[in-house]
Amino acid sequence: MDDITFARLTSHLTKVLGLDLTAYKQQQMRRRVGTFLGKHNIANADELIRRLEADKDLLQALRDMLTINVTEFFRDGAQWELLEKQVMPHLLANKSSLKIWSAGCSRGQEPISLAITLDRLGALRGSRILGTDFDHASLAKARAGGPYASFEMGGITPDDRGRYFNEGPQGFTAKPNVLASSRFAELNLLRDRFDTGFDLIACRNVMIYFEGQVKTDLVRRFQQSLRPGGVLFIGATEALLGADLEGFDRMGGNFYRRNTEAMRLSA
Ligand SMILES: C[S@@+](CC[C@H](N)C(=O)[O-])C[C@H]1O[C@@H](n2cnc3c(N)ncnc32)[C@H](O)[C@@H]1O
Structure with a gap:
C-alpha cells in the first residue's frame, strides 16, 4: 500500500x-x-x-x-515475584492498603493478578484497583471477572484456581471477594483525564505500540498521577530511558519510582 x-x-x-x-x-x-x-x-x-x-x-x-489485547495472568512471572516480595511490601510499609491502576487492563487478567497479590500480602481489603481499557468487549469481560477458558488460566496454580475462582460451564470466573476492591472504566490513554494519588500504576505492554513522543507524554502523565514515591510497573520488554526517566528513580526490574518533588526556591 x-x-x-x-x-x-x-x-x-x-x-x-x-x-x-x-x-x-x-x-x-x-x-x-x-x-x-x-x-x-x-x-x-x-x-x-x-x-x-x-x-x-x-x-x-x-x-x-x-x-492487540493479548494478555495473561501474572504475565512475566519474575516481575510479579519482585512485585510481591519487594515492591508491594515497600509500598505497604506505612499503610495497610493501596490505590492501584491497571491501565490497559484488557480482559482483566492483570487487575485480578494484582488483587491476588494484594490478598497474599493481607492487603486486599481496603485497597482499590482501577482497571481501564478503551476496548468495550475486553472491559466487559474484565468487569465480570471472566469467564476464562482453561487455556486462559495459565499463570494460575491449581490451588489458586480453587481459592480465587468459581468453575462454571463457560470456564472460570473470579470470586466476588477478588473483584470487590476493583472498579472498571472505559478510558482512552491518549485522550482522557487521569485520576491521581496512585501508589502503583501497572501499564504493561501498551506503550510499546506508541510512537516515541506519544509514549514520553504518556509517561509524564503517569508520573503526575502517581503520588510521590508511587511506582510505575511496565512490561518486561519495555524500559524508561532518556527523557522518559525524568521524574523517576529506577528501582530495578520493570519498576520505576516517582521522585519526591524537588523544592524550587523562587528568586
Ligand atoms: C497487549 S494488551 C496488554 C494487557 C495487559 N496490560 C498485559 O500486559 O497483559 C494492550 C491493551 O491496551 C489497550 N489499549 C491500546 N491502546 C489504548 C489506548 N489508547 N487507551 C486505552 N487502552 C488502550 C488495548 O485495548 C489492550 O487491551
Whole structure:
C-alpha cells in the first residue's frame, strides 16, 4: 500500500474506530493492516472501507488486531515475584492498603493478578484497583471477572484456581471477594483525564505500540498521577530511558519510582 493510500486509510479508521492511529507505531500498523487484508481476503483499502461500513464484527476484529489485547495472568512471572516480595511490601510499609491502576487492563487478567497479590500480602481489603481499557468487549469481560477458558488460566496454580475462582460451564470466573476492591472504566490513554494519588500504576505492554513522543507524554502523565514515591510497573520488554526517566528513580526490574518533588526556591 503506498503512503498516500495508507494515510487516507489511517484518517478514515481514526474516524470509524475513534482511535488516533497516528499515535501508534506506523510500521507496525502498516504490517497489521496488510495481514488483516490478507486474512479477510480484502483486495485493497477501498474494499476495506466499504466492508467496514456494512460489517460491525469486521470493525471489531480490525480494532482488536490493531490494538492487540493479548494478555495473561501474572504475565512475566519474575516481575510479579519482585512485585510481591519487594515492591508491594515497600509500598505497604506505612499503610495497610493501596490505590492501584491497571491501565490497559484488557480482559482483566492483570487487575485480578494484582488483587491476588494484594490478598497474599493481607492487603486486599481496603485497597482499590482501577482497571481501564478503551476496548468495550475486553472491559466487559474484565468487569465480570471472566469467564476464562482453561487455556486462559495459565499463570494460575491449581490451588489458586480453587481459592480465587468459581468453575462454571463457560470456564472460570473470579470470586466476588477478588473483584470487590476493583472498579472498571472505559478510558482512552491518549485522550482522557487521569485520576491521581496512585501508589502503583501497572501499564504493561501498551506503550510499546506508541510512537516515541506519544509514549514520553504518556509517561509524564503517569508520573503526575502517581503520588510521590508511587511506582510505575511496565512490561518486561519495555524500559524508561532518556527523557522518559525524568521524574523517576529506577528501582530495578520493570519498576520505576516517582521522585519526591524537588523544592524550587523562587528568586
Ligand atoms: C497487549 S494488551 C496488554 C494487557 C495487559 N496490560 C498485559 O500486559 O497483559 C494492550 C491493551 O491496551 C489497550 N489499549 C491500546 N491502546 C489504548 C489506548 N489508547 N487507551 C486505552 N487502552 C488502550 C488495548 O485495548 C489492550 O487491551
